[in-house]
Amino acid sequence: MADTKTGDLIAKYKKLEKLVEEFESGKIDLDAGIEKFEEGLKMADECRKGLEKLENKVVVLKEKFGL
Amino acid sequence: MGSYLDTVLTVSGLNEMIKGALERNTFLVTGEVTGFNLSKGKFVFFDIKDESARAGCFMMAFRMHTPLEDGMQIKAVVKPSLHVASGRFSLTIEQYELVGEGALKKAFEETKRKLEAEGLFDPARKRVLPRIPERVAVVTSNEAAAYTDFLRIIENRWRGLEIFLAPVSVQGVNSVDEICSALRWLNENMELDAIVLTRGGGSLEELQAFNAESVCRSVYASKIPVISAVGHERDVVLTDFVADVRASTPSNAAERLVPDVREVIGEIGYFVDRIESYVRRILDGLTRDVRECVLRLEDVVTSKKDRVDEMVRLLGAYNPMRVLERGYSVVSTSKGVVRKKGDVAQGDVLSVRVQDGSIESEVL
Numbered sequence: 001m002a003d004t005k006t007g008d009l010i011a012k013y014k015k016l017e018k019l020v021e022e023f024e025s026g027k028i029d030l031d032a033g034i035e036k037f038e039e040g041l042k043m044a045d046e047c048r049k050g051l052e053k054l055e056n057k058v059v060v061l062k063e064k065f066g067l
Numbered sequence: 068m069g070s071y072l073d074t075v076l077t078v079s080g081l082n083e084m085i086k087g088a089l090e091r092n093t094f095l096v097t098g099e100v101t102g103f104n105l106s107k108g109k110f111v112f113f114d115i116k117d118e119s120a121r122a123g124c125f126m127m128a129f130r131m132h133t134p135l136e137d138g139m140q141i142k143a144v145v146k147p148s149l150h151v152a153s154g155r156f157s158l159t160i161e162q163y164e165l166v167g168e169g170a171l172k173k174a175f176e177e178t179k180r181k182l183e184a185e186g187l188f189d190p191a192r193k194r195v196l197p198r199i200p201e202r203v204a205v206v207t208s209n210e211a212a213a214y215t216d217f218l219r220i221i222e223n224r225w226r227g228l229e230i231f232l233a234p235v236s237v238q239g240v241n242s243v244d245e246i247c248s249a250l251r252w253l254n255e256n257m258e259l260d261a262i263v264l265t266r267g268g269g270s271l272e273e274l275q276a277f278n279a280e281s282v283c284r285s286v287y288a289s290k291i292p293v294i295s296a297v298g299h300e301r302d303v304v305l306t307d308f309v310a311d312v313r314a315s316t317p318s319n320a321a322e323r324l325v326p327d328v329r330e331v332i333g334e335i336g337y338f339v340d341r342i343e344s345y346v347r348r349i350l351d352g353l354t355r356d357v358r359e360c361v362l363r364l365e366d367v368v369t370s371k372k373d374r375v376d377e378m379v380r381l382l383g384a385y386n387p388m389r390v391l392e393r394g395y396s397v398v399s400t401s402k403g404v405v406r407k408k409g410d411v412a413q414g415d416v417l418s419v420r421v422q423d424g425s426i427e428s429e430v431l
Contacts, residue, residue, distance in 0.1 A: 006227035023345045056225070
C-alpha cells in the first residue's frame with residue numbers, strides 16, 4: 001500500500017508526527033536537532049504539495065451480486 | 068398446456084409431468100402467513116392466504132433472512148411445485164419481503180432482540196477506521212442519490228481515495244441476497260480500509276433489507292470495517308447496531324470516512340510550529356548558559372584583580388624606602404650591614420644610607 005501516492009503521503013505524515021514526538025520528549029540534542037529540523041520542514045512541504053496534487057478515483061465493479 | 072391424450076399415464080407419471088410443467092414458472096404473490104412451522108430447525112412450512120384461498124409454502128430455514136410469524140403480510144417470489152407421492156401442490160419461496168408496518172415492526176423487534184443477545188452489537192468488537200483511508204468500497208444502488216451525495220462530499224473534503232462501487236438493489240425482494248453477496252465478495256476479493264453500506268431515506272418497507280438478519284450477519288462477519296449509513300438521521304436500522312460505525316446519512320458517512328484536507332494541512336503546519344518552538348527553546352537555553360558562563364568569568368576576573376590590589380598595598384607597606392623616610396638609616400661597612408656594635412672597629416669607614424643618599428663617616 002505504501003507505493004501508492006496516498007500511501008506515500010500517509011507514511012510521510014506519520015514520520016512527521018513521530019519526529020514531533022521525538023523532539024518534545026527531549027531525546028534530540030542540538031547537532032542532531034538542526035538536521036532533523038530541516039528534514040521535518042522538507043517532509044511537511046512534501047506532504048502539503050502532495051495533498052494538493054492527489055485526486056480521488058472511482059471504479060464501478062462489474063461483478064453481478066445476488067444468487 | 069394442452070391435451071395429451073396419446074398416452075395413458077400412471078398417476079406417478081402424471082404427477083411428474085405436472086410437477087415439471089409447474090416448476091418452469093415463477094410468480095410474485097402477496098398474502099398472509101398462517102400455520103407457520105419450523106421443522107427440525109431446517110425446514111420452514113406455512114400457508115399463504117388471502118380472504119378466499121390459501122396455498123402451502125416451503126422454504127429452507129437458512130434462507131429466512133427476516134423472521135416470519137403468523138399474521139404477517141408478505142410479498143414473495145414463488146415457484147409452484149407438486150409433491151409427486153402425495154399429489155400435494157405447494158409453493159417454494161425463492162425470495163420474500165414483509166409488507167405493512169405491523170409485520171415490519173414485529174420482525175424488527177424480534178431480530179434486534181435475537182442479535183443483541185448473541186452479542187452482535189458488542190461495542191468492544193467495533194473496529195477503528197484508519198484516519199486516512201486509501202481504498203474503500205460503497206455498497207449501494209448506482210442510481211441512488213445516496214451515492215452521488217457521498218461522492219460529492221468526498222470530493223469536497225479529500226484527495227487520493229480509491230472508491231469502488233458494488234452496485235446492488237437497496238430495496239425489493241432481491242435486495243437481501245444482493246447485499247449479502249456483495250459484502251461477502253468484497254471480503255474475499257479485495258483489500259480495503261472500509262466498506263460503506265448506504266442508501267437514502269424511505270419507508271420502513273423500503274428499508275427492510277437493512278433490518279434483515281442475514282444482512283446483519285454479513286456485516287458482522289465482514290473482516291473489513293463497515294460504515295452503516297442508511298436513510299435519514301431519524302431512520303434507525305439494525306445494520307447501524309452491528310456495523311463498526313453508524314453514520315446518520317450518506318453525506319455523514321463521507322465526513323466520518325475521510326478527514327478534511329484543510330484540517331490536515333493545518334495540522335502539518337502545527338507540527339512544524341511545534342518543532343520550531345522546540346528548537347528555539349533549546350537555542351534560548353544554550354544562549355542563557357553561555358551568558359551565565361561569561362558572567363561567572365567576569366566575577367572570577369574581578370575577584371582576582373581585587374586580590375592583586377591588596378597584595379600591592381601590603382607590599383607597599385613593607386617597602387624599605389618608607390622606613391628610611393621615617394628617619395631610620397641603614398649603616399654598612401665594606402663587610403656588610405652593621406647590626407651590632409661588635410660589627411665595627413675603631414677606624415672603620417661607615418656608609419650611612421638615608422632616604423636621599425649616603426653619608427660617609429668614621430668610627431672614633
